[in-house]
Amino acid sequence: xxxxxxxVLSVECLGKSFGKLRAxxxxxxxxxxxxxxxxxxxxxxxxxxxxxxxxxxxxPDEGRIFIDGTDLARDRSTALAHTNFAAVxxxxxxxLTVEQxxxxxxxxxxxxxxxxxxxxxxxxxxxxxxxKTKAGLxxxxxxxxxxxxxxxLNKPRLLLLDEPTASIDPSAAREIRAGVSVLVDQGxxxxxxxxxxxxxxxxxxxxxxxxxxxxxxxxxxxxxLPGEHGVGTxxxxxxxxxxxxxxxxxxx
Amino acid sequence: xxxxxxxxxxxxxxYLYRGSPQRVFPLFMWVAVDIxxxxxxxxxxxSVSGAGVNFVPTLLGAVLLWDFLTRVMQGVTMAFFEDxxxxxxxxxxxxxxxxxxxxxxxxxxxxGTSLIxxxxxxxxxxxxxxxxxxxxxxxxxxFLMTLFLTGIAFGVAATALVLRLGPASEWLVxxxxxIVSPFAGVFYPVAVLPVWMQAIAAIxxxxxxxxxxxxxxxxxxxxxxRLAIGGGLALIYLGLASLAFAAVYRVAIRSGLIARYSAExxx
Numbered sequence: 001x002x003x004x005x006x007x008v009l010s011v012e013c014l015g016k017s018f019g020k021l022r023a024x025x026x027x028x029x030x031x032x033x034x035x036x037x038x039x040x041x042x043x044x045x046x047x048x049x050x051x052x053x054x055x056x057x058x059x060p061d062e063g064r065i066f067i068d069g070t071d072l073a074r075d076r077s078t079a080l081a082h083t084n085f086a087a088v089x090x091x092x093x094x095x096l097t098v099e100q101x102x103x104x105x106x107x108x109x110x111x112x113x114x115x116x117x118x119x120x121x122x123x124x125x126x127x128x129x130x131x132k133t134k135a136g137l138x139x140x141x142x143x144x145x146x147x148x149x150x151x152x153l154n155k156p157r158l159l160l161l162d163e164p165t166a167s168i169d170p171s172a173a174r175e176i177r178a179g180v181s182v183l184v185d186q187g188x189x190x191x192x193x194x195x196x197x198x199x200x201x202x203x204x205x206x207x208x209x210x211x212x213x214x215x216x217x218x219x220x221x222x223x224x225l226p227g228e229h230g231v232g233t234x235x236x237x238x239x240x241x242x243x244x245x246x247x248x249x250x251x252x
Numbered sequence: 253x254x255x256x257x258x259x260x261x262x263x264x265x266x267y268l269y270r271g272s273p274q275r276v277f278p279l280f281m282w283v284a285v286d287i288x289x290x291x292x293x294x295x296x297x298x299s300v301s302g303a304g305v306n307f308v309p310t311l312l313g314a315v316l317l318w319d320f321l322t323r324v325m326q327g328v329t330m331a332f333f334e335d336x337x338x339x340x341x342x343x344x345x346x347x348x349x350x351x352x353x354x355x356x357x358x359x360x361x362x363x364g365t366s367l368i369x370x371x372x373x374x375x376x377x378x379x380x381x382x383x384x385x386x387x388x389x390x391x392x393x394x395f396l397m398t399l400f401l402t403g404i405a406f407g408v409a410a411t412a413l414v415l416r417l418g419p420a421s422e423w424l425v426x427x428x429x430x431i432v433s434p435f436a437g438v439f440y441p442v443a444v445l446p447v448w449m450q451a452i453a454a455i456x457x458x459x460x461x462x463x464x465x466x467x468x469x470x471x472x473x474x475x476x477x478r479l480a481i482g483g484g485l486a487l488i489y490l491g492l493a494s495l496a497f498a499a500v501y502r503v504a505i506r507s508g509l510i511a512r513y514s515a516e517x518x519x
Contacts, residue, residue: 018507018508048511049508052508052511055342055346055511056345056346056505057341057342057345057346057505057508057510057511058505058506058508058510058511059502059505059506076348076350077254077348077349077350078348080346080347080348081348083346085346087342089342090342090343090346091339092343093264093338093340093343094338095268095271095272095334095338096264096267096268097267097271100263100264100267103263104260104261104263104264104267105260105343105347106260107256107257107259107260107263108256108257108260108261108344108347108348108349109347109348110254110256110257110348
């Protein structure tokens with residue numbers, strides 16, 4: 001597969017170990033503007049480790065990360081100003097209201113005309129009626145919508161979504177997928193999307209990377225990849241990759 | 253330093269105080285209790301000691317100054333603990349926020365909360381027990397500044413400790429002022445301490461403050477040279493504490509601690 005043009009994320013030979021465990025090894029990939037890339041793999045494959053490194057909260061042992069052309073290790077603040085994320089394991093502070101959270105994070109990202117931006121996002125994510133509600137009192141689906149509103153605050157060039165629809169109903173999930181797709185179709189933003197919902201991945205992602213033992217073992221179009229590997233669906237392909245992952249890692 | 257990002261962290265702290273009387277209450281309550289307790293003790297000592305000795309400026313004044321240092325330290329640590337308790341590190345440090353900006357916001361928060369406590373203490377101690385702190389005028393400023401810098405240094409060092417050892421190590425932080433006070437000569441001259449304790453006192457900035465205050469209360473000239481040593485030490489400790497925080501943060505970034513900070517994940 002040819003390298004995407006105009007990459008908003010470029011990961012080069014990334015490696016990370018925790019003691020003897022090689023969580024990520026020799027990982028290289030790119031995400032271009034206008035593209036949604038699915039990062040798939042069984043639990044422990046290295047997805048969250050990779051996302052943590054791209055977010056600058058985990059230092060790689062090897063390799064480099066460029067966000068919109070900026071080396072994350074050299075100029076973290078500039079690189080992260082163009083990035084944002086939503087993850088189920090990182091809820092926004094529950095003791096601030098929806099509006100307060102958006103104001104605080106808007107200032108952190110240096111968002112211009114913040115008031116207007118917040119109003120637009122409250123409306124887009126159907127959060128206007130909860131603006132004075134503390135985030136900790138929201139349902140998990142509402143919290144997900146708030147996390148997504150926060151993720152859109154700075155109109156990021158790179159958006160990292162770690163299971164963004166895991167705790168919301170199918171109708172809301174569909175709206176969120178559509179919203180992200182519209183954003184990406186405008187060609188300004190690239191998305192790295194992790195999910196265990198293969199139907200969703202097939203519907204949303206332009207390209208998928210299957211991770212196992214911290215390495216990319218498969219890469220391609222989610223619509224054609226199952227056929228290329230002799231299975232019927234992406235779900236079947238995931239299961240076969242996951243079963244491979246359960247086998248001991250070959251000695252190198 | 254990006255002031256918008258400093259303001260963001262500070263705004264979060266302001267929101268927390270604004271929406272929670274439970275957080276505002278301790279700013280007033282504990283200092284009021286301390287002033288009451290020590291105020292009546294000094295009044296009693298004045299009545300039984302005779303010889304015209306006035307314990308109000310020496311004992312109550314010392315309590316007020318020591319409470320100020322404690323409040324400054326807690327101003328930093330409480331603001332930090334809010335992020336520990338709400339597991340907010342991943343959200344904050346995955347933004348362009350720098351550690352220097354984060355620390356600056358914690359220090360600004362501490363200035364706000366400790367000033368509120370200080371004003372209350374001065375007003376209350378003056379109205380109820382006749383402690384006239386303001387009569388010292390601007391001469392008081394270097395003493396307060398040295399205690400302020402020391403409190404900030406203690407606070408930053410304490411946050412580094414908790415970041416490194418995990419939220420369960422919070423209990424190590426609260427007694428820090430209590431542990432330091434016997435060495436700092438808060439209520440008695442350093443000269444009454446054994447030699448090994450005097451050696452420790454010599455490296456503690458508050459000991460220079462309290463020795464100096466006792467001299468001023470006794471009508472002697474303020475020992476500005478000694479106070480300058482205390483202020484210098486406080487600055488050095490603040491620099492060292494900031495370096496310690498930055499070093500611990502780098503370790504946390506290498507180990508992944510920031511991404512999964514909780515009592516269960518820190519070992």
